[in-house]
Amino acid sequence: MKRAIPLAALGVVLGCGAIGWSTRGLPVQIVVGDGHAVAHMELLGEYPNDVKSVELRRTDTSQIIWRIVAKERMVQLHNIRLSLGPNAADLETRWGQSVTEVPNNASEFVLLPNIPYQLHVCPPSRLRRCASEAFKLRLEKDTQQSVQPDRREDAAPG
Numbered sequence: 001m002k003r004a005i006p007l008a009a010l011g012v013v014l015g016c017g018a019i020g021w022s023t024r025g026l027p028v029q030i031v032v033g034d035g036h037a038v039a040h041m042e043l044l045g046e047y048p049n050d051v052k053s054v055e056l057r058r059t060d061t062s063q064i065i066w067r068i069v070a071k072e073r074m075v076q077l078h079n080i081r082l083s084l085g086p087n088a089a090d091l092e093t094r095w096g097q098s099v100t101e102v103p104n105n106a107s108e109f110v111l112l113p114n115i116p117y118q119l120h121v122c123p124p125s126r127l128r129r130c131a132s133e134a135f136k137l138r139l140e141k142d143t144q145q146s147v148q149p150d151r152r153e154d155a156a157p158g
Helices: 005-021
Strands: 029-032 034-042 049-051 053-058 064-070 075-077 079-083 085-089 098-102 108-111 117-122 132-135 146-148 153-155
Touching: 029 132, 064 108, 079 085, 079 117
Parallel strands: none
Antiparallel strands: 029 034, 029 146, 034 079, 049 075, 053 064, 053 117, 064 098, 085 108, 117 132, 132 153
């Protein structure tokens, strides 16, 4: 009987850990460089993550600049590279196919310097939260920094 209590306690701890892992947001971190930004969403720092949708919007006007959704249940991504000027509207995925919803019938979208943007990434599971990260693209030498001050996690995936 004494052995049953530790095993039950271990089961509770493991169950709570699994629930905690499954309900936390996606790990999204944006690293801004000279005229570009890379949105990292690797799992454990090296494995592609499961993603249902990605949306990029201007935060000053709330205009959606770019939105992709998984063609089926999900796509797998390591990261997304965004640059000043034209960017391809189609997304290169590690696995799965995506559909570009915005811009409609266009092969690219354009990003401008010193404009506040927000990247919103949602997982395929409704148990996990979407993650949002704000950033600005600049042409300066001192922009090699990791940007995380405006990190938000939303309860409703896209």
